[in-house]
Amino acid sequence: MSGIYIHIPFCKQACHYCDFHFSTSIKKKGELVNMLCRELVLRKDELSSARLETIYFGGGTPSLLSAQELAEIFETIENNFEVSPDAEITLEANPDDLSDKSLKMLADSPVNRLSIGVQSFFEKDLKLMNRAHNAQEAWNSLKMAKQYFDNISIDLIYGIPGQSNEEWKQNLAKALELNIPHISSYALTVEPRTALEKFIEKGKVKPVDDEQYREQFDILLETLKSNGFEHYEFSNFGKAGYHSRNNMAYWMGKPYLGIGPSAHSFDGKSRKWIVSNNTLYIKSLEKDQIPQETEELSLTDQYNEFVMTRLRTKYGVKLSDLEEKFGHEYSRHFLENAQEFIKDDLLEEQNGTFHITQKGKFLSDGIASELFFID
Structure with a gap:
């Protein structure tokens, strides 16, 4: 199984919390789409698997693409890759574009799956985050989308300054009312050099509260579980048949090709990333040059990444997988260091497979880092 991620680096306006690569000027959009297609052709032999199972348009805001631009990209993919007949093809969209x-x-x-960036159904939250849509547009876009698509995911953010637990419950209730089958939910993170960080430093916005994070995460787990969702990865919840194949491929370490400015690629042993600059990207591709850097992952890097990603999923870490992939020294290290977390009811083991417990879910990344192997 392999997939393609295509980064569309354009947005109508900058969200205050976002540190992804994008431009608010779309003057070069057509030119950049041409270069995306050129990159696809130049890199068509990089994937080890002959068949694509997932294609994902992320950003930025892929819903800014015109019908002609989207058709150009799909034509290039179809001419240069074998696409599985049942491939999951996702496009991220903002409500105001729909x-x-x-x-x-x-x-x-x-496209057979939409991922819609709702973030909140409350006007004050959307204004604080500087989202381009309003609350009514969020609601209307989902009602319209359901007329055309069955497989819909929405993003919701918790831990927003000033967001009460009751408001968070109402956000979830609205998603449930619309019978959305997949929800990706993230804690609001204060990233360096973002507008949100500056607002907090200047006292214009209250700091993010750790206790609010935990309480709203617990509400998220309880509410979605009781409504038929499976918590299959730390930030992702899906009803049966609606788990994101793209997300799971990433967390299970499957190879993927990242196309476009700032996009990352992974083949199991190395990671590549494209320059985060639209102009440099276009100029390089005009010369048939890929403006990217490569990091070769050591065995220890691969082990640490395996532990980090698998512990975030419902599948957990199998000791036999560690032994087979990395050898006895690494599996023994994991087993010995896992005991402390088992005693504290943060990890549990069943038939040689280790999972994060309900108590430990909010601490999963920290637990994983403590299990890393340090050379």
């Missing part, structure tokens, strides 16, 4: 016309266009394309 009209009846645009949804019909997407439904007529190979």
Whole structure:
């Protein structure tokens, strides 16, 4: 199984919390799409698997693509890759971009899954985050999208300064009312050099509260579990048949090709990433040059990444997998260091497989880092 991630580095405006690579000027959008297609052709032989099982348009804001631009990308993929007949093809969209016309266009394309960046159904939250849509647009876009797509995911953010637990419950209730089958939910993170960080430093916005994070995470788990969702990865919840194959491929260490400025690629033993600069990207591709860097992962790097990603999923870490992939020294290290977390009811072991417990879920990344192997 392999996949392609395509980064569309354009947004209408900058969200205050976002540190992804994007531009608010779309002057070079057509030119950049041409270079995305050129990169796809130049890198078509990099994937070890001959068949694509997932294609994911992320950003930025992929819903800014025109029908012609989207068709150009799909034509390039179809001419250079073998795509599985049942491939999951996801496009991230903002509510303010979704009209009846645009949804019909997407439904007529190979896209079969929408990931809609709602973030909140409350106006004050959206204004604080500087989202381009309002609360009514969020609600209306989902109602319209359901007329064209069955497989829909929405993003919701918890831990927003000033967001009460009751408001968080109402956000979840609205998603449930619309019968959305997949929810990706993230804690609001204060990233360096973002507007949100500056607002907090200047006292314009209250600092993010750790206790609020935990309480709202617990509400998230309880609410979605009681409504038929499986918590299959730390930030992802899906009903049966609606788990994101793209997300799981990433967390299970499957190879993928990242196309576009700032996109990352992974083949199991090395990671590549494209320059985060639209102009440099275009100029390099015009010369048929890939502006990227490569990091070769040592066996220890691969082990640490395996532990980090698998512990975030419902599958956990199998001791036999560690032994087979990395050898006895690494599996013994994991087993010995896991005992402390088992005693504290943060990890549990069953038939040689280790999972994060309910108590430990909010601490999963910290637990994983304590299990890392340090050369």
